[in-house]
Amino acid sequence: MHLLTATDIELWEAFRQGDRQAYTILMERHYRPLYSYGTKLVFDKELVKDCIQEVFLELWHRRVAIGSAESPRFYMLRALQRKIHRAIHRNRLLYNAEIINPDTSFSVEFSIEADLISRQEQAEKARQLAALVETLSPRQKQLIYLRFYQDLDFDEIAELMQLNRQSVYNLLRESLLRLRKNWQGTLLPALVALLEANA
């Protein structure tokens, strides 16, 4: 197995056997997604960095006891979430303004990348679509973030957000339908034009 091209699950298995290189690559690969998620939960970036370090250290210490994971990413995200919750609770005097409440405090700002977009008009439409996502509630945004950015499945999202799977599905569906009402007629004509131009 070549470590740099190994899948997360392969790396995870190697790491559990005590492979330090696999452990290092896992950390490097997931540092940014963890940092991204952490900084959505709490504004204090230094706290997030410290918590990630703690998560990594514990991973190594507990590697023998840790089971196989279908999604190492999810395993680490969940560990980070718990760590941050605990740290905030312990220092609640400092973080009283940042109590974790997914209904109010998940702070994420989306955009639609413009790589496909060549014309001004289409860029404007992508911007509108991004603006639409911004009108969703923090909880809905968190869902979209976890599903499409962190690439988690419904069960994993349900566990992180402490909802049941069906609620996650319903809430996501509701958010997407709400978007859909608004996005018909925004991007669609542009895409038709794009497809026709390519045809």
Next chain:
Amino acid sequence: MKSYETYEIADFLLDNEFVAWVKHPTRESDSFWQQWQLMHPTRAVVLQEARYWVANLAVNEQLPADQAVRLAVARVQAQLSEDHLPFSNSASRHWLVSAWRIAAAILVVLGIGWYGLSVNRSTSDLAALPEKTNDSLSRENRTERPLSVKLPDGSRVVLAPNSRVLFPAQFGRQVRDVKLTGDAFFEVVRQPLRPFIVHAGDVNVKVLGTSFDVRTSGRNGEVNVVVKTGKVAVSKATGVPSSDQTAVLLIPNQQVTFSAQDNVFRKTLVEAPVLVNQKSQETDFVFEETPIADVFDKLQTAYGIQIDFDREKLKHCTLTARLTNESMYKKLNLVCQAIGGTHETVGTTIVIHAESCNQ
């Protein structure tokens, strides 16, 4: 078999197979969806829009650069080798030697942070005379120069002459306790889940943020704490260190003095506040017909200090000035002069007294 031909955009976005294809296309999924589009040309556009959305949805955020990620990972490895685990670690300590040159100037004080510090260690290692008492180690600086001592967690103490530090051979799992007599400068490896507490004279200093100074050698047992960056909690040694009631919280440019005689904490501003907002630069203080409220707001942000003024009364006051090299108080003097007012420091707040300006 799913009836994808009836799918609208939202249905595609809710579909695991579809999202998996966009995120991690495989040869199989690629051929499946290409085939599907050929078979359902009228629905292809819906699929394309859904695909576009999933593929291009991004998050506006600043993530750490490669270098920062590598450093963070190196820190983990350094930490693991501190814990005497079989983990190779050669060059991972570089991060400690960062640019805190100022540190030398405040060696007589005790500061806590995780910045690196350059001290003359060739002599200091010789001068450190460890005395082992049960499970705790004691180091005393009997030289006339600052002395650098390493703690079990990788943190470092620079002891002033005639000062002494006491710490366990191995820190506990819950808390890192250090006892200090005299003055010292600390650089602490931050672990928020394992607080670092300095017991100094009649107070305990708990690291909640990144850096601060403590002076314990004042007259009459006075202890003085100055925050440089981050936040710290200072409490009476008799109280429970983590108890919220007895703790005084400090933010940068604030200091607290504890007097054992009157048994009180006095929280004030430091004599010469420094810029604490990293985004602020000296060049920010160039004003041209700038509303005075904006000037004060800029100062508040840059120095992290609360400035109280009557926004309504001063709404017609403006300032044209270049305040690039002055200290904070000099800046305030000049600003107040310009609007014919004065300023007063009350506790940790600056109060502006001024009359309204003519329109």
